[in-house]
Structure formats: C-alpha cells, structure tokens
Amino acid sequence: MISNGADHLVPQKPQDSGPHATSGSEALSPAPWSAALERDPGMPASTWRLRSDAWEYLRFAVKRLALGSDAVEVLASDSEIHRSLRALETIEMYWAGFGQRYVRDIGDLLEAGDYRTALDRIGRVVHRLRGDTVPDEPRDEHLEEQERTELSADPDPRPRFEVLVIDETTAADRDTMRADGLRLRAPADAFIYEFVVVPSADDAVAAVLTNPNILACVVRPGFSDHTHQPLSRDLRESIHLARAQVAEGSASARSSLASVQRVLGLADTLAAIRPELDLYLMAGAHIEDLAGALTRRFRRVFWREDQLELHLSLLRRVSHLYDTPFFTAIQGHARRPVGVFHALPVARGGSVVSSKWIRDLVDFYGLNLLLAETSATSGGLDSLLAPTGTIKKAQDLAARAFGAKHTFFVTNGTSTANKIVHQALVAPDDVVMVDRNCHKSHHHAVMLTGARPAYLEAYPLNDFAFYGAVPLDRIKQMLLDYRAAGRLDEVRMVTLTNCTFDGIVYDPERVMAECLAIKPDLVFLWDEAWFAFAAFHPVTRRRTAMAAAKNLEQRLKTPAHAAAHHAQQERLHDADGNPAADAVWLEERLIPSPDARIRVYATHSTHKTLTALRQGSMIHVYDQEWRREAEEPFHEAYMTHTSTSPNYQILSSLDIGRRQVELEGFELVQRQLDLAASLAQAIARHPLLRRTFRVLTAHDLIPADHRGVGRPMPLRHGLATMWKAWAQDEFVVDPSRITIEISRTGVDGDTFKHEHLMDRYGIQVNKTSGNTVLFMTNIGTSRSAIAYLIEVLVKLAERFEDEQSQRHPEDRLPLEAPMPPLPDFSAFSPGYATDDVLPDGDMRTAFFHGQQRKNIEHVLPEELRARVAAGEQPVSAGFVTPYPPGFPVLVPGQVITSGVLDFMAVLSTREIHGYDPRRGYRIFTETRS
Numbered sequence: 001m002i003s004n005g006a007d008h009l010v011p012q013k014p015q016d017s018g019p020h021a022t023s024g025s026e027a028l029s030p031a032p033w034s035a036a037l038e039r040d041p042g043m044p045a046s047t048w049r050l051r052s053d054a055w056e057y058l059r060f061a062v063k064r065l066a067l068g069s070d071a072v073e074v075l076a077s078d079s080e081i082h083r084s085l086r087a088l089e090t091i092e093m094y095w096a097g098f099g100q101r102y103v104r105d106i107g108d109l110l111e112a113g114d115y116r117t118a119l120d121r122i123g124r125v126v127h128r129l130r131g132d133t134v135p136d137e138p139r140d141e142h143l144e145e146q147e148r149t150e151l152s153a154d155p156d157p158r159p160r161f162e163v164l165v166i167d168e169t170t171a172a173d174r175d176t177m178r179a180d181g182l183r184l185r186a187p188a189d190a191f192i193y194e195f196v197v198v199p200s201a202d203d204a205v206a207a208v209l210t211n212p213n214i215l216a217c218v219v220r221p222g223f224s225d226h227t228h229q230p231l232s233r234d235l236r237e238s239i240h241l242a243r244a245q246v247a248e249g250s251a252s253a254r255s256s257l258a259s260v261q262r263v264l265g266l267a268d269t270l271a272a273i274r275p276e277l278d279l280y281l282m283a284g285a286h287i288e289d290l291a292g293a294l295t296r297r298f299r300r301v302f303w304r305e306d307q308l309e310l311h312l313s314l315l316r317r318v319s320h321l322y323d324t325p326f327f328t329a330i331q332g333h334a335r336r337p338v339g340v341f342h343a344l345p346v347a348r349g350g351s352v353v354s355s356k357w358i359r360d361l362v363d364f365y366g367l368n369l370l371l372a373e374t375s376a377t378s379g380g381l382d383s384l385l386a387p388t389g390t391i392k393k394a395q396d397l398a399a400r401a402f403g404a405k406h407t408f409f410v411t412n413g414t415s416t417a418n419k420i421v422h423q424a425l426v427a428p429d430d431v432v433m434v435d436r437n438c439h440k441s442h443h444h445a446v447m448l449t450g451a452r453p454a455y456l457e458a459y460p461l462n463d464f465a466f467y468g469a470v471p472l473d474r475i476k477q478m479l480l481d482y483r484a485a486g487r488l489d490e491v492r493m494v495t496l497t498n499c500t501f502d503g504i505v506y507d508p509e510r511v512m513a514e515c516l517a518i519k520p521d522l523v524f525l526w527d528e529a530w531f532a533f534a535a536f537h538p539v540t541r542r543r544t545a546m547a548a549a550k551n552l553e554q555r556l557k558t559p560a561h562a563a564a565h566h567a568q569q570e571r572l573h574d575a576d577g578n579p580a581a582d583a584v585w586l587e588e589r590l591i592p593s594p595d596a597r598i599r600v601y602a603t604h605s606t607h608k609t610l611t612a613l614r615q616g617s618m619i620h621v622y623d624q625e626w627r628r629e630a631e632e633p634f635h636e637a638y639m640t641h642t643s644t645s646p647n648y649q650i651l652s653s654l655d656i657g658r659r660q661v662e663l664e665g666f667e668l669v670q671r672q673l674d675l676a677a678s679l680a681q682a683i684a685r686h687p688l689l690r691r692t693f694r695v696l697t698a699h700d701l702i703p704a705d706h707r708g709v710g711r712p713m714p715l716r717h718g719l720a721t722m723w724k725a726w727a728q729d730e731f732v733v734d735p736s737r738i739t740i741e742i743s744r745t746g747v748d749g750d751t752f753k754h755e756h757l758m759d760r761y762g763i764q765v766n767k768t769s770g771n772t773v774l775f776m777t778n779i780g781t782s783r784s785a786i787a788y789l790i791e792v793l794v795k796l797a798e799r800f801e802d803e804q805s806q807r808h809p810e811d812r813l814p815l816e817a818p819m820p821p822l823p824d825f826s827a828f829s830p831g832y833a834t835d836d837v838l839p840d841g842d843m844r845t846a847f848f849h850g851q852q853r854k855n856i857e858h859v860l861p862e863e864l865r866a867r868v869a870a871g872e873q874p875v876s877a878g879f880v881t882p883y884p885p886g887f888p889v890l891v892p893g894q895v896i897t898s899g900v901l902d903f904m905a906v907l908s909t910r911e912i913h914g915y916d917p918r919r920g921y922r923i924f925t926e927t928r929s
Contacts, residue, residue, distance in 0.1 A: 046674045047210040048667070049783075051091050052129050054084040058106075059122045066115040081110070090229055094207040096162040096194035098125055101171075159322075160192045161663075162213040163314060166204045166266065167220035169197060184311045191318050201266045202227035205239045208274050209538070209719070212667030215321070216278040216314050217270055220304070221259055234718030241723045242538070243269050267297040273538040275403065276662050278317045280310060321662045323397065325390040327652040329380035334371035336379070343645075347373045372652070375645055384409065384646045385639060394655040401662045402535050403546040404602075404620035408638065409654050411646040414529045414617040415441035417603040419448065421619060422495075423637035424630060425523050425601070426451040430492035431840050433478055436825050437467040437887040438497045438527060440913075443879065447847045447892070451492070452840035454478060458500075459703055460822035464696070464741065465769040466885065467822060469504040469731055470496060471706055472511055473586050478839075479518045480582045485837055493523040498545065499531045501767055501885045502774060503737035504701060505540075507730060509548035510589075512600065513555075517590030521597055523623075529605035532618075533736070533779060536665030537673070539719065539726050540734075545602035549622035553598045565591045599623045599630075609778055610665075611657035616650045668779035675786050676736045676777040677715050682790050683740065689790075692797035694741040696772070698725075698733045706730045738775045745800045749773050750910060761792045767885055770906060820906055823889065823899035829875040832893035846893030850877030850922065860920035861901060868898050877922045882909040890914075896923065 061081050088103045102121070109118035165177070174197045181195060196214060198204055200223055208214055227239075246268040267279050281301045299317065302310050338348065345351035349370035352361050362370065377383040382391035391409070399407035410417045418441040426432055428450030434442055436455040446453045456474060458467040475494065482488045494515060499505040508526060515522050526545035534540035541547050555561050568591045572580050579585070600622040606612040623630050661668070683689045697712030708729045714722040715735045726732050742752055749768030757763040757773075767774040775789065827833065828841030849855050856877040859867070867874055876890040889900060904915075915921065 046677075047091065048212070048671060049674060050087065051095070054088050054091070055122060055125050055129060057081075058084050058088075059119070059126050062110070062115055062119045062122055065110075066119045085110075090231065091210075093198065093203070093229065094196060094211045096196045096213070097128055156192065158190065158192050160194065160213070161215040161318060162196050162211065163193050164204060164207050164211075164214045164217045165195050165197045165220065166199075166201065166217065166223045167197070168199045168222050168224055180307050181311070184308060189315055190322070191315055193314055193318075198223075200224040200227045201243070201262070201269075202236075202239050203229060204266060205242050205269060205273065206231065206235060208270055208277065209235070209238060209242070212664065212670065214274075214277065215318060215663065216280065218280045218282055218310065219263060219266060219298075220282050221263055223262075223266070225262070234720050237720035238718070238723060241720060241727075242273055245269075245727075246272050264297060271297070274666060275541075276321070276401070276536075276665070278314070280313065282306075282310065318663075322659060324652075324655045324659050325393040325397070326382065326655045327394075327659075329382070329390040330372050330648055330652050333374060333376075333379060333381060334368055340374075343375045344373055346370060347375070369649065372648060374648065381648070384411070384651065385642060385644065391651065394651070394658070398618060398654070398658045399620070401658050402532075402604075402618070402620050403544075403550055404622055405626065406621040408619040408621075409651055410617040410619060410642070411615060411650040412617075412641075412643065413615040414527070414603045414605040415439070415444075416641050417617045417619045418442055418525070418527060419445040420634070420637045420641050421525050421601045421603065422446060422449050422451070422493075423640060424634040425525070426492050428844075429490070431482070431487070431490045432493045432495060433475065433491060434495040435470050435497050437500075437885070438495060439529065439886050440879065440881045440883075440888055442495055442527065443843075443888050443891055447844045450844045452490075452834055453843055453891075454482075454491075454838065454840040455825040456496075457824050459706070460824075461701065462821050464700075464739075464772045465822065466502055466772070467500070468502075468701060468703075469500055469506060472514060472730060475511065476514060476518065476586055476590070477582065479515060480585060481838060483518065483579075484582075485835075487838065488519055491519060491522070493525060495525045495527065497527045497529075498543070499528070499534075499734045501530065502701065502739060503530075503734035505531070505543050505726075505732045505734055507543060507548075508545050508600075509542075509552050510730070512548060512598075513552055513592050514590040516592035516596040518585070520593050520595060521599075523599040524601065526600070526602045528602045529617075530608055530776075531734070532604040532606050533609040533661075533665075533669050533672070534734075536661050537669040538666075539723050540669070543726060543732070545600050546620050546622055549598050549600035552592075553622075553624070556592065556594050556596060556598070561591070562594045565593055597624050599625055606654055606657060611653065611660050611779070613647075613650045613653040615647075616654045616657070618654065665779075672777050672779050672781055673715060673735050675781050675783065676738055677713070679775065679777070679786050679789065680713060680738050681716060682786075683738075683793065686790075686794065688797045688801070689793055692742075692744050692800055693793065696739040696741055700741075701733055701739070702729075702731045707732070736777045738777070739772050740775070741772050743771045745796070746804065747800075754910075756796055757792070761795075763789060763792055820902040821899060823897065823903050826895045826897045826900065828893045829873065829895050831875075841893055843892055846875075846891075847878070850892050850924065855924055855926075856922050857925050858916065858919035858921065859923055861905065864896065864921055864923070865898065865901050868896065868901065874921075874923045877924050879914045880904075880921070881913040882907055883911045883913055888914075890921075896921070 057080055085103060085107050089100050092098050092103050093100050102125075106118050106121050109115075109121070169177075174195075177197065178195055181193070185192065193216075196207055196211065198207055202225070204217065204219075204223070206227065206229070208217070231239075243265070246265065263281065267281075270277055270279060279298045281298045282304050283301065300309075300313055302313075340347050340350060347370070349362065349367060352358055352370060353367075374381065380390055382389040384391055387395065395407045395409055398409070399405065408420075410420070418439065422432070422442070422445035426446075426449050430449075430451045431454050432446055432451045433454045433456055434446065435458060437458050443453070456470040456478065458470045461468055479488065479491065482491050494511075496506060496511070498508060506526075508524075512522075512524055515524075524545070528534075528545060531544065534544050535546065542551070568588065572585060572588070574580070602620040602622075604618045604620065606618050607614050607616040621630075621634075680695045683693055683695050695713075698707055698710075698714070699712045706729075708725055710725050710729070711717045711721055713735065714725040714732075722735070742749065745752060747756070748770050749772055752773055753765055753768045757765060765773055765775060777786075825839070827839070828843075828846075832841045832843070832846045834840050834842065859874070864874060874896045876892060876894045876896055878890075878892055879888045880890040881888045889904060890896065904912075
C-alpha cells in the first residue's frame with residue numbers, strides 16, 4: 001500500500017494541465033474513475049519508495065483482477081488503485097522509460113476491463129524497477145510466462161543513466177528525440193542513456209530533486225518558467241527555495257538579455273542542487289552569441305540539430321565520472337605475470353597458495369586480494385607519498401567530487417588525518433581553539449605539535465550524558481578575550497567537529513565568517529569524520545566545510561558584501577577606531593573583511609559513511625594560502641604520519657567509493673535519510689514502542705536559543721521544512737541518526753547494546769550513553785534492515801514491559817535514571833597554564849612529565865575523591881578517554897574535580913583508555929608551581 005507520508009508528488013487537487021496539454025508535460029486530465037486524493041505533502045527524498053510501491057501495488061491489485069476477482073467490487077472498494085495511478089501520472093514525467101501517457105493507457109485498459117494487457121504493461125515497469133532494465137518490446141503472454149519474463153536477466157546489462165532535456169516540445173518531437181537516441185546507440189558504448197523531457201524550469205528542478213538517475217541536463221532556451229503539474233505544496237516550496245538561493249547570482253549575470261538571464265538562472269540552480277550534473281546548452285538562432293555569454297555555466301554549447309556530438313559528449317563525460325585510475329591500475333597489476341623479488345612474501349600469493357596450513361586465507365578472501373598485494377610503485381601503481389600518476393589522478397577526482405581544491409588519501413584513519421593537518425598548520429606555542437569533546441586524535445595532535453589548547457565548551461545534554469556542540473557566541477567571546485588580552489595574534493586555528501557523534505551539525509559558513517570578522521587569518525579544521533555523505537545531497541551539502549568555504553569565498557568578492565562590511569565596521573568602532581563593547585560584537589552577525597583569507601581543511605572518515613575499506617579516510621583542502629604557506633609543511637606532515645607501505649586495497653576502495661558517490665551518491669543519500677525518517681516515525685507511532693522508547697529530536701538535542709522555532713524532526717514534514725532549518729538555524733540534527741532514550745527499559749545503554757541488541761539479535765550499534773542508544777543509518781541501509789530493527793525493538797519492548805509487570809510495585813525500576821552533570825574542562829593547573837586569565841595551557845610539557853615514573857602515582861577513585869573533598873587539586877598525568885565516544889574526560893595537566901569523578905563513577909562504557917581500574921587514576925605526585 002502507498003504511504004501517505006511519501007506522497008509529495010500526489011496532486012493537491014485534480015486540475016487540467018493548462019495551455020500545455022500537448023507539450024512536454026504530457027499532463028492529462030483525471031481518468032473518469034479517479035478519486036480525489038488526500039493532500040499530504042511529503043519529502044522528495046521518498047520518491048523512490050513512492051514510485052516503487054505504487055507500481056508494486058498496482059501489479060498485486062491488477063493481478064487479482066486478471067485472475068478473476070470481481071472488477072466492479074475491486075474498483076469500488078480499493079481506492080489505492082486510483083491513488084497509485086493518479087500519483088504515477090505525475091511521477092513518471094520526471095523519469096525516463098515510460099511517461100505519463102503510459103500510465104494513462106494503463107488506466108484506460110483497466111476502465112475497459114482488459115486486465116491481462118494492463119498487467120503486462122505494469123509488469124514491464126516492475127521488471128525495470130527491480131533490475132533497472134526492461135525488455136525492448138511488450139509481451140502478450142500467459143501470466144506464468146509473464147512472471148518469468150519479468151524476473152529474467154536483462155539482455156543488455158550496461159549501466160544506464162538518464163538525461164534531462166528542458167524545453168517546450170510536442171509529443172512528436174519527444175518521440176523523434178528518443179528514436180534518434182536509440183539510433184545513435186552503438187554496441188561499443190559503455191553506457192546507455194534515456195531522455196527525460198520537461199517543459200519548464202520548475203519541472204527541471206523537480207526532476208533533479210526527485211530522480212537520482214539524471215546525470216546530465218540539456219537546456220534549450222524555449223522552456224517556460226513555471227510548471228503546470230499539480231504538485232504538492234512541499235515540492236513547490238522546495239522548488240522555490242532551490243531557485244531562490246541562486247536568484248541573486250543570476251540577476252547579476254553579465255548579459256542584459258532576459259532570455260540569457262533565464263538560462264543562466266536555471267543553470268545555476270541545477271548546478272547548486274546537483275553539482276555532479278553535466279550541463280549542456282542546445283540552441284538554434286544566435287548560437288555564437290549564446291556561446292560567448294554562457295560557456296562558463298555549460299560544458300558545451302551545441303547547434304540544435306547536432307545530436308551526434310551531444311551523444312558522444314554525454315557518454316564521454318560519464319566515462320570520466322566512471323574512471324577509477326588507481327583501482328584500474330591495481331586490476332591490471334593483478335592480471336599481469338610478474339616476478340616478485342622485493343618485500344611482501346604474501347604478494348601474488350607466494351607464501352600462501354603453496355602452503356598446506358594457511359590456504360584457508362585464499363579460500364576466505366579470494367586470490368585477487370593476494371594478486372593485488374605489492375610494495376611496487378611502478379607499472380601504473382604510483383606512490384602515495386609522492387604521487388604523479390594514478391594515485392594523483394584519483395585524488396584529483398576526489399577533490400572534484402567533494403568540492404575541494406586538493407584532496408589527499410589516508411590509509412590509517414581520520415585520527416592520522418587530524419594529526420597531519422595539525423602538524424602542518426600549527427607550531428609550538430600557537431593557540432588552537434578546540435572543541436573540548438572532539439575526538440581524542442585532536443588532543444593528541446595538539447600535544448605532539450606543542451600548541452596550546454584553549455578548550456571550547458559545548459553545551460551539555462545532562463539528561464542524556466553527552467555533549468552537544470559549541471555555540472557560536474562562545475567561540476566569538478573567546479576570540480574577543482584573546483583580543484582584549486593582546487594575545488589574538490597567537491590564535492592560529494579553530495578546530496570543531498561537524499557533525500558530532502550524536503548528529504549535531506554546525507553552520508560552518510556562519511561560524512567561519514563571524515570568526516574571520518574578528519581575526520581574518522584564522523585557519524579552520526572541520527572534523528567531518530561522520531559527515532562525508534553530506535556532500536551528495538542538496539540540503540546537507542551546504543553545511544559541509546568545503547561547500548561553506550566555496551560559498552564564503554564567492555561572497556567575499558561581491559560589492560554588496562564589501563559595502564555591508566564597511567557599514568558594520570562603523571557601528572563596531574568609535575571615532576578613534578576603538579572596538580565597541582563585547583556585547584555589541586556578540587549581538588551582531590559579524591561580516592568579515594573582503595580581504596579575509598579562506599583557509600579551510602576537512603577530514604573525512606570515508607569508510608564510516610561511504611564505501612571504503614576500514615581506515616580509508618581523506619583530507620580535503622580549500623586554502624587560499626596553499627601554495628605560499630601550507631603546501632610544503634603539509635607534505636612534511638603527510639610524510640611524517642603516512643606509511644611507506646600503504647595498503648593498496650584501501651586506496652582502491654577510496655577510488656571506487658568516489659566513483660560511486662559521483663554517479664549514485666544522491667540516490668543513496670536520499671534513500672538513507674528517508675529510511676531513517678521512517679524508523680523514527682515507526683517508533684513514534686507504534687503504541688508499544690512509544691511507551692518504551694523515545695526518539696530524541698532537535699528540541700531535545702539543541703537548546704531553544706540555538707535553533708529555530710521549526711519542527712522537531714524537519715524531514716518528516718517535507719524537504720522544504722528541512723531546507724529552511726538547514727539554511728537558518730545555528731545547529732541542526734543529522735536526520736540519518738536516530739537517538740532513542742531507553743530509561744523505561746530499566747537497563748543502561750551499554751547493557752542494552754551488548755546483551756540485548758548484539759548478543760540476542762545480532763544488531764550492531766556504535767554508541768550508547770547511560771540512557772540512550774544511537775542508531776546510524778548509512779548508504780548501505782536497506783528497507784529490510786529497518787523492518788528487522790523495528791521487529792526487534794517491538795520484541796524487546798514486550799520483554800521489558802513484561803519484566804516490569806512481574807516485579808513487586810515497590811521493586812519496579814524508576815522511569816527516569818538520574819544522570820550526573822557533564823563536567824566542563826576544569827582548568828590547567830598553574831604549573832601548566834599560560835596565564836591566569838585565558839584558558840590555554842602547555843599540554844605537551846605535562847604529557848612528557850607524566851611519562852616519567854618518578855613524577856606520578858596511581859590513586860584509586862575513593863582516595864582521590866577524599867583528597868578533592870579535603871581541598872587538594874590533584875592533576876592528571878595523562879589522557880583518560882572513555883570509548884566510545886572517544887573524547888578525553890581528562891588531559892595531561894588538567895585539575896581533577898569532583899564533577900569529573902562523579903561523571904566517571906556512573907559511566908557504563910566498558911572501554912576507558914588511560915584508566916586502570918585496579919590501580920586507579922594516574923596523577924602527578926607534585927603540582928608544578
């Protein structure tokens with residue numbers, strides 16, 4: 001059955017297609033048997049599910065009719081047939097292969113009672129959706145053979161993509177275009193494409209928002225502006241938001257011709273939504289003039305009749321996206337006969353295939369793993385430390401995909417990536433403003449470089465025992481404090497986690513803009529270990545570091561920005577040039593100088609959210625000072641932390657993972673977000689689940705002062721609602737992460753994770769707190785996996801509810817388990833603090849003092865608590881890091897407080913690095929003065 005929440009393309013009310021009834025829209029008046037549809041705006045992310053479910057349901061229902069059910073009874077009682085056909089009339093306009101006429105013909109067949117022919121046509125679509133292909137000609141056979149045909153292997157398995165054409169056309173023109181495309185198709189072509197033809201700019205935006213198979217757009221100047229399709233309110237609003245975000249840029253186009261501005265505006269909108277799309281212009285008259293004005297937006301400009309050149313360009317461009325230079329080189333090496341006279345006995349399987357004892361390694365992993373193993377850097381394989389060939393090309397392609405100026409592959413995880421960036425950019429005694437609850441690798445990196453950390457405090461979520469993110473006003477205040485103390489020149493870098501383990505997402509563009517307004521040469525490191533997928537969805541992309549850096553760079557170049565900056569500076573300074581009070585700087589949304597330098601780095605755990613082998617990570621660079629200042633130190637740091645024997649399988653997976661997200665990343669991410677929303681909705685609506693579990697929303701995870709007044713889970717109310725929140729709010733929540741509160745179960749998060757989810761049902765989760773469990777969807781999550789998780793949660797809820805009911809009323813567990821407040825960073829002890837006013841300290845000296853046995857002692861928690869109560873200020877001699885989430889509760893040189901001890905006492909995490917439960921905490925025997 002069709003889910004109401006997904007019906008974003010269902011018409012709001014039956015209506016005619018207007019004057020373009022015979023144009024590219026192919027919009028048709030409602031069939032006589034159509035019922036009025038309930039208006040229920042949903043999300044474009046769920047179109048894949050709405051379309052698939054609608055066709056699958058039609059096949060099920062029409063098969064009943066074909067097998068002899070009473071047609072009058074079925075048509076009268078089952079409005080889902082009507083709903084499905086009406087929805088599909090709209091949906092199929094934006095997908096290749098069948099179209100709206102095809103849907104209308106099925107409706108006519110049902111009206112005429114020709115159920116077997118209708119079933120044949122529906123079956124062809126279902127076959128296409130299941131296998132992404134379809135036989136060329138319809139078949140009119142018995143049902144049994146029909147089913148075999150639907151499920152048979154496709155005779156042409158080449159990858160297919162779709163090409164969007166935007167133009168007012170007739171049905172005959174569209175048929176001719178498709179016929180020409182088939183005529184040009186050659187056996188030697190590596191790919192197959194089909195056309196999607198729409199008449200208006202609105203329809204073009206709708207198509208690229210809903211159809212992930214589109215990889216190229218052909219714009220013809222004859223398109224109209226607005227759609228005549230009866231779309232939902234949510235999709236119409238999403239179209240408006242998408243077009244509005246580039247309206248200013250389009251209005252400032254160099255040409256004054258209105259027609260050119262229309263084409264430029266549409267091109268900019270499509271590129272902003274889906275940067276991976278290839279844009280082409282086809283025109284007739286004045287093509288030379290258009291080429292001069294529009295080449296910057298389009299890959300090529302074609303004469304309207306030059307179909308062959310367009311065909312060749314489409315195939316060649318997709319081949320560039322498909323190219324995986326290093327993976328291809330590894331494949332070639334594995335097939336090539338070589339003699340191994342260097343390291344790695346395992347290479348070519350030499351030490352394995354002839355062994356009587358370890359041949360099961362080959363049986364398990366396969367021979368190709370061993371054939372691909374080598375320590376050679378020749379024959380097309382290249383060197384990771386000094387790439388000039390296939391690895392360099394693979395990294396350049398990754399930079400293109402993620403919107404970076406430069407990208408570097410890392411084969412030992414994002415922990416190492418973070419250390420590389422820190423070492424490259426900061427020096428001893430530089431101040432690094434760093435998120436206190438960032439990953440431990442940042443703390444270790446600061447220690448190794450000799451920089452002085454100034455810890456930024458995230459807002460605490462005490463009810464759930466984890467931190468949120470650092471409010472922007474705290475970052476600004478710390479910068480202003482350093483300015484007031486005359487030490488602003490020492491502040492080198494700001495390091496923040498975007499998004500956090502629990503899904504709190506910053507607005508990087510705003511953070512960087514306002515910080516640069518105070519110190520225009522700041523460097524930013526965004527730890528996006530959990531956010532690599534975000535670059536491939538039009539809404540989430542805007543909050544990635546690379547997209548923010550590009551937007552900010554473009555904004556700083558505009559005359560309007562320069563004027564706004566000048567006007568604000570007059571308000572922020574008196575006549576003598578002295579800055580106004582801090583309160584004034586905190587209240588205003590600061591505008592950076594046009595001369596500010598954009599210096600942005602991002603680290604991705606590619607393996608965590610995209611396709612890559614474990615430890616496959618990337619460093620992305622968008623640094624205007626790269627050549628002048630950063631390139632050489634970066635390469636030295638890269639050499640320091642990168643193995644001379646990198647894992648080539650990891651490198652290959654990064655290469656092919658990049659190919660995947662450029663060709664199908666949008667589809668995979670929108671499906672991931674939709675499935676996460678369906679999980680949250682299922683828990684919230686199921687009567688038993690909502691008694692036992694509670695899904696935490698933005699209202700739980702973000703204080704009111706740091707979010708808008710919008711919906712608790714914006715995506716559940718449509719893409720437009722999410723779009724607004726992600727454009728306006730200081731913090732948002734990654735909708736792919738579902739955190740549930742489990743206090744009513746009577747068990748803690750660690751027990752729930754290990755004993756119930758993993759041991760009993762084989763469900764793997766990464767993070768828990770005392771009373772929460774985090775479920776993370778990814779691009780590999782399936783509908784079956786979501787259904788299984790819901791099934792398991794129902795069984796567990798029944799179990800916990802039954803156990804509670806059997807307890808004596810006096811013994812029943814409380815519904816809410818009290819949690820101690822999360823501890824802030826106390827302070828560096830006076831011996832390691834830089835001064836008495838500002839928070840930074842010499843953590844490196846403290847660390848190495850703590851490595852000397854004569855300087856430290858171990859103290860059990862009870863004794864340490866007594867010392868603190870007696871007024872002592874014991875100082876940590878090392879890092880103490882519960883894992884997960886992996887941020888230090890104590891760092892070397894930090895004063896240990898009762899709040900820290902209270903928090904540690906109730907932790908249910910089984911793995912705590914730097915703490916020995918038998919001997920206790922490692923502290924200094926003396927406090928340095």
